[in-house]
Amino acid sequence: MTDDTRSPEELRAMFSENLRRLAQQHRSISALCRKLGVNRTQFNRYLTGESVPRPDVLDRICRFFDVDARILLKPLDEIEKSESHPATSALTEFLGSGSDAIEKSPFAPGFYAVIESLSDEHRMTLLHARPLTQCTLIRGYVSRAAMPEAPPQAREIQGIAACSGDTVYMLTSQRGGHNSRVYLISPDATGTAVQWRGSVVNSADTSNPEPVVLKYLGHDSAAIFAAARLSTNNLAQHF
Incomplete structure (x- = not known):
């Protein structure tokens, strides 16, 4: 096991923080959930760090916000800084x-x-x-x-x-x-x-x-x- 292995709790916390920042781009969480096809109660569980989405839902969220699955692993700012143009x-x-x-x-x-x-x-x-x-x-x-x-x-x-x-x-x-x-x-x-x-x-x-x-x-x-x-x-x- 490597020294930088993170616990499920840490991964959920990382994802919830990134998802909250992404969700702030939208005026209504309810409307956002409808666009994503995600139940509002389940989406709240993602936001609070109680759970992370299954792979197909994570893929849908990543494609919607134009990010990749590193939102489980890194702060959003670090992911964005890796891109340049x-x-x-x-x-x-x-x-x-x-x-x-x-x-x-x-x-x-x-x-x-x-x-x-x-x-x-x-x-x-x-x-x-x-x-x-x-x-x-x-x-x-x-x-x-x-x-x-x-x-x-x-x-x-x-x-x-x-x-x-x-x-x-x-x-x-x-x-x-x-x-x-x-x-x-x-x-x-x-x-x-x-x-x-x-x-x-x-x-x-x-x-x-x-x-x-x-x-x-x-x-x-x-x-x-x-x-x-x-x-x-x-x-x-x-x-």
């Missing part, structure tokens, strides 16, 4: 004053429906957020309704997001630097289904910022596919 140093240099200038964006991992009001029309984008140590990687596709003749590769979007103060900065672009966008958003306090509100600037028209809202879809397959199917004009009616 070139975007982190580039964003730090762009925003200035060293690594303390930025924090990891508070986006929960999962999918978001992004609605931009463009004068008399609306543009919908479905984006996925993957948080890393100091920034969040963004990937998605412009809706077919917005670009009906374009192949998926042309509609692909990639970007990064980070937090500075109370504002989240998000930079996205299609391939080749086409349709680059800078978002400045803050948490929405109105209590609606929209989690973020702010403005977006298109690189083609930097003098005309437009309002934007983000709705968190998480990992709810039905909500994700429903948002993807809706046209830009129809989707705007839901926000």
